[in-house]
Amino acid sequence: MSYPNLWDMNYRYLLRLFIMLIFSFGSFLIGIAQEREPSAISDYERIRNEAREALEKGDIGEYIILAGINDILDCLEPAYCQNSGEVLLYPNDDWTILGSTVGFEWEISVGGMIIDTSGGLITQIGEGLDAEFYFNPELLSEVYLSRTLKFEIFQVTSSGFRSTSMSDETTVLPIPTIFNLMGDEETCSGSPITLDLSGSQTAVRYRLFRDDVYTFTLIDGTGSPISFPNISTSGLYTVRAEIVASGCQARMNGEVDLVVHPLPTPIASSDEPAYCEGDPIQLFAEPDGMAFYEWTFPDGTTTSTDQNPIISNAIRADHHGQFSLFVRDANGCENTTTINITVNENPEVSIVAPGEACEDSDFTIQAVVTGGTGPFSYYWEKDGDDMGLPSSTSTISINGANVINDSGIYTVVVADNNGCGSDEASTTITINPRPQISPIDYTGDVCEGESITLSIDEPTSGDGNYTYYWELDGTPIPNNSRTLTINPISLTDAGTYTVIVEDGNGCFSDVETQVVVVFTNPDAxxxxxxxxxxxxxxxxxxxxxxxxxxxxxxxxxxxxxxxxxxxxxxxxxxxxxxxxxxxxxxxxxxxxxxxxxxxxxPLPVVAISLEDPAICDGSSTNLIIELTTGTTPWSVTFSDGTDSFTENNIPGNTVSIPVSPVSNTTYSIVSVEDANGCELFPVGLDVELIVNENPTVLIDSDNSPSHQVCLGEDLELEATPSGGSGNYVYR
Known part of the structure; x- marks a missing residue:
């Protein structure tokens, strides 16, 4: 048996770790995209994150324990979901099997404590060196979930001695809690159902599948029951849950096999496309065989559960408009359709006519139609006889009404464009004779301020109850009498006067006219x-x-x-x-x-006098002029024989004027004018002032010419007068 060298083991470990990190990192990004709140980090996540950071740095020495390298197991992944299924346990290919080894033993420990695996946690198939060992994660007790599990394999000799071992570590992550999926298994098209999951966990996503195909319906767990609403497509529905942090998934318990029944297709029809009021209406509903039929009439309240109901008397207010047909089939599926029924209202006709008219008047007899649909046809009769008018005649015009020929009973019947007919309308018309009047009798044209009378004779014909209407140039005059008197008359009363008489039937006479002329008074x-x-x-x-x-x-x-x-x-x-x-x-x-x-x-009158009739030469006196007749203030002009002098605006009746002539002077009044503008000229009044010469005196002494005297002596003086008027007085 050949064994890979250390580099090969590193390479395999790195490749496996890299794939695991891509899967885990993808789950991490999905969690971010769904805006999940972070959950408490598990040991598995901690190890995974540390391993990823070591891989990025190229420093993996301290993580060799995870990969079974250098006598470390290759068979374990860093982590498993609880429902991952059996994991085959085997030693590395380059592990040296001792010649004394007759078999292998496995044990699992947590924190140094050995876990009992006898319950099927590790199962063995075969014996000896050919035995196969399997790890069953779903049998791991929940207390060990998310904890680090140490797996160790031992070579065992025939005496039961464990000669050598290899080990590795992994983590078993929990799967979502299993809840029950419930929902109706039948519905009708257009009536979606809701699938309910009996519970949910936070940080877990629940995806809905139909016929094992993801429906792209995802709901985050809330810790309470959740629902998938608006399910309307037939199929087998299941729900799979995934823990956001680990990516561990589990299918929820139960499935719903939904059948969506198609809706019935109702058809509503009638025996006629349109009706007149009073006609019967036959309604038809299809398809046959429905479990339930219901008709709703246009008023929204009247219904019928007959499949094909008959309405015996069409009424527009109740039956014109949209009828609704509701059907329900054997599956309980329902649908509705509508049909519009036209119920044409019958036309209603009335006659607009005066009832009474006056002889020679013009009037119309008009048929007024309400309801129905035009154009309309009109059928007229007078006193029961066809008038022979065209069917389009809605209005009869009477011109110059005749008392005998145009009086009578008029009737009309109308048919509309839908063939619907009206009831008969009638009216009775009476033609009354007009009153007759004489021409206007006129008293004649006058000057303004005088009076006129307009009158007519007592009217004849008519009903005897007369009203008189007088007008001037079209403006009514309030005078209900045969005679119109205007006193006094003014220029505005001139014009054209008309009179017309109305009797008690409202009939008017002809108009009589008279032109009235009002002469303008002179403006003196x-x-x-x-x-x-x-x-x-x-x-x-x-x-x-x-x-x-x-x-x-x-x-x-x-x-x-x-x-x-x-x-x-x-x-x-x-x-x-x-x-x-x-x-x-x-x-x-x-x-x-x-x-x-x-x-x-009156003309002004004055008197003239002197305060002193004579004065001495060099003296003065006052000339006195008195206004004896006239109005003050006044003015006077007087003369001294040489010059003239004027005194103006004399306020009183007397004026005193100082004078000092050097010789005898005669003063005369030239003119006098008083405040009324009356002037006396010439006046012919005068007065003479005598001016006497003053005497002169020569004084001499007896000691002439020196006129000197010694003190104590006498000197005699002598006065010699001359001039004056004699009779001298010496002082």
């Missing part, structure tokens, strides 16, 4: 001064008409003529308020009056 205007002084002349001019009459204080001063003005010069007797009036006439005979109030003022 009078222009002239409103103040005059006695003796002055004012011109008063009128306008607005064709002829004019003038009055002063009610007295005619100018007869009606085309002359449009007068002149007025008041006298002293006219002082006060005077009324000047004009009456303006138009060629249409219309007049207007206006007037002006004129105040006549």
């Amino acid at each position: 205007e009078l222009l002239g001064p409103i103040e005059l002084c006695v003796g002055s002349t004012g011109t008063y001019t009128a306008s607005g008409g064709d002829e004019y009459e003038f009055f002063i204080d009610g007295d005619l001063v100018q007869a009606k003529s085309a002359i449009d003005f007068i002149e007025y010069t008041p006298t002293v007797g006219d002082i006060g308020i005077r009324e000047i009036q004009v009456v303006v006439h138009t060629n249409d005979g219309c007049t207007d009056t206006t007037e002006i109030s004129v105040e006549v003022y």
Whole structure:
């Protein structure tokens, strides 16, 4: 027997370890992808991770014990799942078998304690050197799961002596707990079932298989029962569980052999595609042989469990629309279909007509259809006789109604486009005669402010209960009388007046018309001064008409003529308020009056005097002028014979003017004007002021010419006057 050298053993170990790491690392990635929470690391994982790190570093010396190298067993993997099946145990091929060896013995220990293998944990087939030994992981007690198991083989001599041995270590990992799979084994298409697993473990994934083919349905365990919903395909369903950390799997207990029955295919039909209200409806349901039938009518509440029900009287409100057919077969599978039934409503017709109409009026008799489907056909009769109108005639037009020919009973029946017919509608029409009236009697055209009367005679015909409607240019006038009086009339009352009479039947007479003209009154205007002084002349001019009459204080001063003005010069007797009036006439005979109030003022009167009638040369006095008649303030102009002087805006009746002439002077009033503008010119009043010459004196002494005297002596003085008026007085 040849044995592999150390390098060959390393190579095999590394290859086996590398494959194991790929499988384990793949399981690890799946766990990451499923976002599982990390579980407590087992001894197996710890050893596997350390071995992988050693492989990556190239440093495997301390792990030779795992591979059976250098008198270490080759037959064991680093780990097994609990349900991996029997493992063949054998020594390495290069193990030297001693000549005294007659057989082999195996033992398993955990932490130095030998495990009892007599219960089938290790089984032997054959004897001696040809015996085969098998390790059964599923028989390992749960207390040793996930722990390091040391396997050792001994060469045994005939005397029972163990001469030499080889050993290796492995770990048996637990499998998922077995739970029961349950679920219905029959369902109908479209009614999925739910498969229930009686329990689950965390960190374990549960995959659903159908006919041993993975359905790609995966559920993570929760520690509680779990369900696989929405199962709707026939097949044999099983569940396999896998521990995320180790990859150990187990098939759950039980299987569900699901049969999905097809749904029945109901067919709903009727004996006719459409009906009129009142027709019978025959419904048919297929296929035959269903365990149960149920019809639901369009109203959603009425049902029938007959397979082929008959509706004796079609009513649109109840039977028009969608009927629903529900069937259930022997397997309990159900299905529904629908059929749309058209129940055409019968047309309903009514007649729109006036009932009563007036003679000569135009009106229509209209058939109004509700319901049904157009176009419609109309069949008219009058007093029981066919009117012979086309079937498309929905409206009869009566033009110029005749009392005898158009009165009567009108009836109509309508058929619609579906062949459904209406009941008969009828109406009675009476034609009433119209009232007759006379032309309008008119009093004639007038000026504004006067009155007019319009009237007609008592109407004839009609029913005698008359209402009168007057209008002006189309605007109603509130006057229910044969006579219309307008007093006073205005320009807006001119126009076209109409009257129409209505009787108690609502029939109207013809319209009678009268044009009314209202002449415009002149707009009298009078222009002239409103103040005059006695003796002055004012011109008063009128306008607005064709002829004019003038009055002063009610007295005619100018007869009606085309002359449009007068002149007025008041006298002293006219002082006060005077009324000047004009009456303006138009060629249409219309007049207007206006007037002006004129105040006549008297002329101012003054008196002139001197405070001193005579003064000495070089002295002065006051010229006094008094306004005796007139209105203040006033102005006066006076003259001294050489120049003129004016005093304006004299507030009082008297003015005092200082004067100091050097010679005799006559003062005269030139003109006077008072506050009313009345002026007296010339006045003809004057007054003379006498200016007396002043005397002169020459004084001489008796000691002329020196006019000196010694103290104590006398000197005589002599005064010699001249000029003046004599009669001198010496002081």
